Amino acid sequence: MMAPAQIALPLDWPQGDATRRFITSDANRLAVAGLAGWRDWPVRAAILTGPRRSGRSLLARIFAAEVDGRVFDDAQDHDEEALFHAWNRAQEEARPLLLVADESPPHWAPALPDLATRLAASPVWRIEAPDDTLLAALFALHFADRGLALPPEAQAYLVARAERSYWEVERLVEAIDRFAIAERARITVPTIRRALEARGQAA
Secondary structure (H helix, E strand, O other), rough: OOOOOOOOOOOOOOOOHHHOOOOOOOOOOHHHHHHHOOHHHHOOEEEEEEEOOOOOOHHHHHHHHHHOEEEHHHHHHHHHHHHHHHHHHHHHHHOOOEEEEHHHHHHOOOHHHHHHHHOOOOOOOEOOOOOOHHHHHHHHHHHHHHHOOOOHHHHHHHHHHHHOHHHHHHHHHHHHHHHHHOOOOOOOOHHHHHHHHHHHOOO
Protein backbone atom coordinates (compact mmCIF):
# COMPACT_ATOMS: atom_id res chain seq x y z
CA MET A 1 0.00 0.00 0.00
CA MET A 2 1.30 3.43 -0.89
CA ALA A 3 1.92 5.73 2.02
CA PRO A 4 -1.11 8.05 2.23
CA ALA A 5 -0.47 11.73 1.91
CA GLN A 6 -2.59 14.79 2.35
CA ILE A 7 -3.52 16.13 -1.06
CA ALA A 8 -3.84 19.88 -1.40
CA LEU A 9 -7.43 20.99 -1.78
CA PRO A 10 -8.05 21.98 -5.41
CA LEU A 11 -9.08 25.42 -4.29
CA ASP A 12 -7.27 28.66 -3.87
CA TRP A 13 -7.56 28.45 -0.09
CA PRO A 14 -4.91 29.45 2.45
CA GLN A 15 -3.29 26.39 4.03
CA GLY A 16 -4.09 27.05 7.68
CA ASP A 17 -4.26 24.46 10.45
CA ALA A 18 -7.88 23.62 9.68
CA THR A 19 -7.17 23.08 5.99
CA ARG A 20 -4.26 20.77 6.74
CA ARG A 21 -6.57 18.58 8.82
CA PHE A 22 -8.91 18.02 5.91
CA ILE A 23 -7.58 15.09 3.91
CA THR A 24 -8.89 14.55 0.42
CA SER A 25 -9.42 11.17 -1.20
CA ASP A 26 -11.90 9.57 -3.57
CA ALA A 27 -14.39 9.59 -0.68
CA ASN A 28 -14.71 13.37 -0.70
CA ARG A 29 -13.09 14.58 -3.92
CA LEU A 30 -16.39 15.25 -5.70
CA ALA A 31 -17.66 17.29 -2.76
CA VAL A 32 -14.47 19.34 -2.68
CA ALA A 33 -14.65 19.96 -6.42
CA GLY A 34 -18.33 20.87 -6.14
CA LEU A 35 -17.58 23.55 -3.57
CA ALA A 36 -14.62 24.77 -5.61
CA GLY A 37 -16.99 25.38 -8.50
CA TRP A 38 -19.49 27.38 -6.47
CA ARG A 39 -19.63 30.13 -9.10
CA ASP A 40 -21.24 27.59 -11.43
CA TRP A 41 -23.98 26.55 -9.02
CA PRO A 42 -27.44 27.06 -10.56
CA VAL A 43 -28.41 28.95 -7.38
CA ARG A 44 -26.32 30.54 -4.65
CA ALA A 45 -27.02 27.74 -2.17
CA ALA A 46 -25.95 24.11 -1.90
CA ILE A 47 -26.27 21.15 0.45
CA LEU A 48 -23.30 19.22 1.82
CA THR A 49 -24.06 15.81 3.30
CA GLY A 50 -22.04 12.92 4.65
CA PRO A 51 -21.52 10.72 7.69
CA ARG A 52 -20.90 12.31 11.06
CA ARG A 53 -17.19 12.94 11.77
CA SER A 54 -16.45 12.87 8.03
CA GLY A 55 -15.01 16.39 8.01
CA ARG A 56 -18.13 17.88 6.48
CA SER A 57 -18.36 20.72 9.02
CA LEU A 58 -14.64 21.43 8.71
CA LEU A 59 -14.88 21.59 4.92
CA ALA A 60 -17.90 23.89 5.19
CA ARG A 61 -16.07 26.26 7.54
CA ILE A 62 -13.03 26.41 5.27
CA PHE A 63 -15.27 27.10 2.31
CA ALA A 64 -17.23 29.84 4.07
CA ALA A 65 -14.10 31.56 5.30
CA GLU A 66 -12.61 31.69 1.83
CA VAL A 67 -15.63 32.84 -0.15
CA ASP A 68 -17.32 34.90 2.59
CA GLY A 69 -20.19 32.46 2.57
CA ARG A 70 -22.67 31.46 5.23
CA VAL A 71 -23.03 27.99 6.74
CA PHE A 72 -25.84 26.28 8.61
CA ASP A 73 -24.42 23.19 10.27
CA ASP A 74 -26.92 20.42 11.12
CA ALA A 75 -29.30 22.36 8.93
CA GLN A 76 -32.09 19.82 9.34
CA ASP A 77 -32.34 20.86 13.00
CA HIS A 78 -32.65 24.61 12.30
CA ASP A 79 -35.80 26.66 12.17
CA GLU A 80 -37.25 26.24 8.70
CA GLU A 81 -38.32 29.87 8.37
CA ALA A 82 -34.75 30.94 9.13
CA LEU A 83 -33.40 28.59 6.45
CA PHE A 84 -35.99 29.82 3.97
CA HIS A 85 -35.02 33.47 4.51
CA ALA A 86 -31.29 32.63 4.44
CA TRP A 87 -31.75 30.86 1.09
CA ASN A 88 -33.55 33.89 -0.36
CA ARG A 89 -30.98 36.29 1.03
CA ALA A 90 -28.16 34.28 -0.55
CA GLN A 91 -29.74 34.82 -3.96
CA GLU A 92 -30.31 38.53 -3.36
CA GLU A 93 -26.77 39.15 -2.08
CA ALA A 94 -25.03 36.62 -4.36
CA ARG A 95 -23.36 35.32 -1.21
CA PRO A 96 -23.09 31.52 -1.18
CA LEU A 97 -25.01 29.57 1.42
CA LEU A 98 -23.98 26.04 2.41
CA LEU A 99 -26.37 23.81 4.33
CA VAL A 100 -24.64 20.91 6.09
CA ALA A 101 -27.11 18.11 6.74
CA ASP A 102 -27.32 14.41 7.48
CA GLU A 103 -29.39 13.82 4.36
CA SER A 104 -30.50 15.68 1.26
CA PRO A 105 -33.98 15.82 -0.24
CA PRO A 106 -36.10 13.74 -0.54
CA HIS A 107 -34.81 12.10 2.66
CA TRP A 108 -34.73 15.54 4.26
CA ALA A 109 -38.32 16.67 3.82
CA PRO A 110 -39.05 20.06 5.43
CA ALA A 111 -42.60 20.75 6.50
CA LEU A 112 -42.39 24.25 4.99
CA PRO A 113 -43.29 23.83 1.28
CA ASP A 114 -41.41 26.94 0.13
CA LEU A 115 -38.22 25.69 1.78
CA ALA A 116 -38.66 22.22 0.27
CA THR A 117 -38.94 23.79 -3.19
CA ARG A 118 -35.75 25.77 -2.70
CA LEU A 119 -33.81 22.82 -1.36
CA ALA A 120 -34.89 20.77 -4.37
CA ALA A 121 -33.29 23.42 -6.61
CA SER A 122 -30.00 23.38 -4.70
CA PRO A 123 -27.04 21.22 -5.80
CA VAL A 124 -26.05 18.45 -3.41
CA TRP A 125 -22.48 17.36 -2.64
CA ARG A 126 -21.85 14.26 -0.57
CA ILE A 127 -18.89 12.93 1.39
CA GLU A 128 -18.88 9.14 1.20
CA ALA A 129 -17.64 6.50 3.65
CA PRO A 130 -13.84 6.51 3.94
CA ASP A 131 -11.82 4.55 1.41
CA ASP A 132 -8.55 2.79 2.29
CA THR A 133 -6.42 5.83 1.51
CA LEU A 134 -8.48 8.07 3.74
CA LEU A 135 -8.69 5.46 6.51
CA ALA A 136 -4.91 5.17 6.57
CA ALA A 137 -4.46 8.93 6.73
CA LEU A 138 -7.10 9.30 9.46
CA PHE A 139 -5.47 6.64 11.63
CA ALA A 140 -2.13 8.44 11.28
CA LEU A 141 -3.77 11.80 12.06
CA HIS A 142 -5.61 10.66 15.18
CA PHE A 143 -2.59 8.83 16.59
CA ALA A 144 -0.50 11.94 15.90
CA ASP A 145 -3.06 14.03 17.81
CA ARG A 146 -2.18 11.85 20.82
CA GLY A 147 1.53 12.32 20.23
CA LEU A 148 1.93 8.78 18.88
CA ALA A 149 3.65 7.63 15.72
CA LEU A 150 1.89 4.89 13.75
CA PRO A 151 4.35 2.54 12.01
CA PRO A 152 3.44 1.74 8.38
CA GLU A 153 2.90 -1.96 9.09
CA ALA A 154 0.56 -1.13 11.99
CA GLN A 155 -1.30 1.36 9.80
CA ALA A 156 -1.80 -1.26 7.06
CA TYR A 157 -2.94 -3.79 9.68
CA LEU A 158 -5.62 -1.43 10.96
CA VAL A 159 -6.86 -0.44 7.52
CA ALA A 160 -7.30 -4.09 6.58
CA ARG A 161 -9.51 -4.73 9.62
CA ALA A 162 -11.32 -1.50 10.38
CA GLU A 163 -14.96 -0.81 9.68
CA ARG A 164 -15.39 1.86 6.99
CA SER A 165 -16.64 4.41 9.49
CA TYR A 166 -15.26 7.78 10.59
CA TRP A 167 -16.58 7.21 14.11
CA GLU A 168 -14.96 3.78 14.29
CA VAL A 169 -11.52 5.20 13.43
CA GLU A 170 -11.70 7.52 16.41
CA ARG A 171 -13.01 4.81 18.72
CA LEU A 172 -10.31 2.37 17.66
CA VAL A 173 -7.53 4.88 18.17
CA GLU A 174 -8.82 5.69 21.65
CA ALA A 175 -9.14 2.00 22.58
CA ILE A 176 -5.66 1.13 21.29
CA ASP A 177 -4.10 4.11 23.05
CA ARG A 178 -5.73 3.17 26.37
CA PHE A 179 -4.67 -0.45 25.97
CA ALA A 180 -1.08 0.54 25.15
CA ILE A 181 -0.92 2.84 28.19
CA ALA A 182 -2.26 0.10 30.48
CA GLU A 183 0.18 -2.44 29.04
CA ARG A 184 3.03 0.07 28.84
CA ALA A 185 3.44 -1.05 25.26
CA ARG A 186 4.43 0.70 22.06
CA ILE A 187 2.02 1.02 19.15
CA THR A 188 2.93 -2.07 17.16
CA VAL A 189 1.01 -4.76 15.28
CA PRO A 190 1.12 -7.16 18.29
CA THR A 191 -0.15 -4.39 20.58
CA ILE A 192 -2.96 -3.54 18.18
CA ARG A 193 -3.86 -7.21 17.81
CA ARG A 194 -4.17 -7.62 21.58
CA ALA A 195 -6.14 -4.39 21.85
CA LEU A 196 -8.62 -5.61 19.24
CA GLU A 197 -8.96 -8.95 20.98
CA ALA A 198 -9.60 -7.15 24.28
CA ARG A 199 -12.48 -5.36 22.56
CA GLY A 200 -13.88 -8.68 21.41
CA GLN A 201 -12.98 -7.87 17.84
CA ALA A 202 -11.42 -10.38 15.46
CA ALA A 203 -7.78 -9.55 14.97
